[in-house]
Amino acid sequence: MTTARADRLQRSPATSRATPAGTDGPAESAGPAQPADPGARARGRRQRRRSQLIAWGFVAPLVAYLAAFYVYPLYRNLDLSLHHYTVRSFVDNDAPFSGWANYSQVLHDPTFWPAMRNTMVFTLVSILLQYTAGLALAVFFNRGFRLSGTLRALFLVPWLLPLIVSSSTWAWMLNSESGVVNYGLHLVGVGPVDWLTSPNWALTSVIIANIWIGIPFNLVILYSGLQNIPGELYEAASLDGAGSWQQFRRITFPLLRPVSAITLLLGLVYTLKVFDLIWIMTKGGPGNASSTLATWSYRFGFGSLLPQFGPGAAVGNILILIALVFGLFYIRVQRRQAA
């Protein structure tokens, strides 16, 4: 192996590591110096092998961790989905292999399509409205005024609260008889809505709460994206007589497109897997009115006295597949931006 090749090999992780979190490795060019004579080359090779060994020594705990606590649970989950498990066989670990039976059972279940539809509606409506509200607020806060920093910090509160706290608060606010939301509606002359107990409104209710939780995330990311747009552009535009809306449409929005893409895709991946919120507010009900793939999977495994781990795991794996499709798309977009 020539030194040049070794060089490239060593450097490639650093380049592809162009991580999400920014800042590239600082010294791309500071690879090992090219030794002149063959003796030095051999020494260099030995040294590199040693440094590789040290490097992997530092990484080893992480690799072991990932194998034990990511790969193994996922493998176990796959295993669950391919066997016919009952509580007994779960403990004895001798469930009969059932191939794709769980998947076919799930796909033919009358709940499948409603759950799929709810997952999509929940995810798309949530991220679209979160993004719109987050962007509007980011533009607003980006203008800078007294207290803007403090107020922006306060906007983070919903995102930081434990989900069980926000979910139960919203559940009480949306209570049909004593909820403050219905009281507010009453004040403007609208009759009471059975937010959580009517099949027509349950999904809307959890979407509203989820949007509330997601706005801060969108606000923070889009705000930091806005800060990277040079102020001179706006000055020049306003000299040319462009109004606020014009400036937003011609400068802010186009220049923010990369950050927007990342925000939306990340929101998509995160929202697909939302479980706590829906489970605490409606348990997916009434009926399946607010069931998503995540809550449905949970209900199979843990929601009844007679757990069905096989189908539950199968639904979970379908959910992983969907998340991965968008996830890989996200990674692609990010890599392209990093390049």
Add this chain to the structure above:
Amino acid sequence: MTAATVPAPASVPAPAPAPASAPRRRSRVRTAVGVVLTALMLFPVYWMINVSLTPQQDMRKDPPDLFPLHPTFQGYQAVLNDQLPYLLTSLLIGLGTVALTLAVSAPAAYALAKLRPRGGGVLGMVLLIAQMIPGIVMAMGFYGIFLNFGLMNSWWGLIIADSTIAVPFGVMIFTAFMSGIPDELTAAALIDGAGSIRTFWSVVLPVSRNALVTVSLFSFLWAWSDFVFANTLDSGGSMQPITLGIYRYIGNNNQEWNAIMATAVVASIPAALLLVLAQRYVAAGVTAGAVKD
């Protein structure tokens, strides 16, 4: 929407308000609008506090009391009586998760950022994908494993499960941060005769204080807030976290909402503290992983 409502031709996004009087007035209007928007956004939080102070007999009053005119501390009394063990368990699990997350992620990130192991790029990719796996799927996998190995209902089993939320995030934050440490700094340590471990421990880690704080904060908060793992892996345990405490409350005494909301208020304290004491780390944590400078 906001862009349209503010009729400002000269909207230079500079944080400092200009000295002229017209911009100052505009700034004041914006502050007012900002306060109203923030109040709207935080209304649920206010409502949680309000309900937590409402006496039981007023709970179903119509119209509801918008202000705690006759505040009661019954709810908080109930928290002290019932929820203290849950809170302590959550504290223990949170701290344990922080320790485990830091121990696994910081050394690995040092290697990824500075020592360039072969295959590091693949590892980074694996971590990205790991973050996308739904918690409910992990919970089911862990359930199977914990049941077979007899780890069910143990607080440290929950630490392991909770740390899976934070470790990929931690590695990415640390890697990004440590990549920014000048190579001269680590090289100087090596010349002084420090080995890689010494360099990591006494040069890289102290310099990475900001990343340490960010990762610790988020891993604590996520462990503190976790409900999925707690409910699947620890619902029969003798030590249960506060999220389960609240969940039990909702399930058992459907009527005592002041006690439920008081617990919710207390469970929110870490988040509130975080925001007051470490706001910039929070913003850094949210932004990391999304925006490339």
